[in-house]
Amino acid sequence: MHTPSHDWITTPLTAALLRGALDVERTAHGLLPHRLPARARAQFHDPQLAMAESQPSGVRLAFRTRATAIELDTLPTKRVYAGVPPRPDGVYDLVVDGRPAGSGSVAGGNTLTIDMTVGGAELTPGPVGTLRFAGLPDAEKDVEIWLPHDETTELVALRTDAPVEPAPDPGRPVWLHHGSSISHGSFAATPTTTWPALAASRGGVELINLGFGGSALLDPFTARALRDTPADLISVKIGINLVNADVMRLRAFTPAVHGFLDTIREGHPTAPLLVVSPLLCPIHEDTPGPSAPDFSRIAEGELRFKATGDPAERAAGKLTLTVIRDELARIVEQRRADDPHLHHLDGLALYGEQDAAELPLPDGLHPDAATHRRIGERFAALAFGEAGAFAQRN
Template structure:
């Protein structure tokens, strides 16, 4: 077997790498940006490699990957299913393998205390691959930190050559990161990228699409042929700002992106349909009664009457985003607006309800991706 150290040349979808005792950890934000936030939520999710994959050219028929994961769980809440590695051969899903081992970090939401249960290295083996030269992608679990240690194969591997495809950079919330999708290639951005024939950089951060200035600077500085930003759900469920601040903050976020990408197609997307926050402001919270029954659900805790005082709902967010894009489009012909309800609306909720009242399930991810691809923007 050939043993190959994993280096940045073999990995796509990450912006930076950190060398650790267990291997290299892909980061979706550079160190300078991480240093500008003390939020442990963002620190966790940007290390979770949604959209990150090994991209190899090889004749190998057997490949083994040694990795070490870190899984986050919350005391009293149901654990998410273990992550999955997806193996794609020449653009088609060929095999899947369950992640295992690694550290389990259990967080007590009442006290903030974290307890770590140590685990072992995970060896993922894919065998009986097609003969001959082929492009191999190994997509990493999207809600677990994964340190990449070593690759073994029965033939040499090399980085996949640049195929000249356009790069689509997308920023959004946990829905864009992939929450409740079945596997890393099932998230709606990955499905949409495959349908559109583009290379994806996914800056979807669970709970953390908050118009942070350092995020817009990261997007500004990243090479991209297409840029989309999905704004709103985290602004509401964190109760982060009021209507007076929201519009100018969106303008500032877009201004910074335009500093580096003055003519790049830029899509502003509003939230998909989410009944708990359509007319009720945040903050959002866990439904503790449901958790007592072993179910993970979310609820809105705000008062609808506070909308008149400037609190934000998804309805208000959509109205403000449409105004911002309409204003900017007078001098920026490459900016566009997409109402998230075109991807998942009230009728979709009736057919495929959000299982936790916040995140779409795998079937809904597929539907969102299909509709996004049909927009014809990619």
């Protein structure tokens, strides 16, 4: 960690400098952004959800400054999967006056070692590290530092060689999105190139990304977080995690979707609300969950996923992606009679069979960086385009 000299100005880290977080927690080290409020986190202590919502996908520091050099001390928590090659360090993206201006990573930090063969995890504490950007223009500018979308990040200290103030409100519409690990960022290369970040940039909106890896399960506390978060445009991508986790049958799914949408509408009665059905995922199109790790190639350092359900169980109400797509389309059509601002987008229009042939899912579940770009471009065209659900606010 850098030892500040008299040339540096240290600016206290506060929520006023953050965008994209719903809550912040003071820790022993500094400030931990959260993407679910404390009340929601208190209702269910699930390790997967806790890890996902504390990974700051879409969260960025935003400030105005003349600084030519910026240093940010952070304490990252890096994930290591036993038997699999190490993941690359999380990436921080620098954006200056709306344009990409550099990237960097922070070494060190805590290590969370996950053993999927036994379902256990062990946390090893590590040191604070420093991110540095230099050579920036000596002029007043709006700076954003997008935090790693897939790495829990405690913010420890911000130093610059000129004063910092919170960036002014950009005055753009706020887009609030909820989804699974694909919305969270999965194998995207950087935080500004997850598909929601790419779509937000193309749509000219401010993103709040509530994509939670493995945790888009129609949880009522998530619906209340969406209800209570100020937003102009809202989308919810529903389906894949319900099959992954095998948490409900069709009998429970339909009322749960209605309840989820009802809760959002309590806080946003007329905002454009877009329901997005699942992207293509070949292993679960017609085969129910749960998903399970496929260790057949673990010796080669490759982890894939497989569907373990029985297709015959669809008759008893087990969910597949095909079942969910049909039911979501029916629910939206039914509700539109009383809710003209509700819209539906078939996930196959974002990633379908032709796309899977060209850009297959590397582990059977998650899109890679090139596929994130394609999904983001497609979503921007379909949602923010002339005939899209978000066109009237764009």
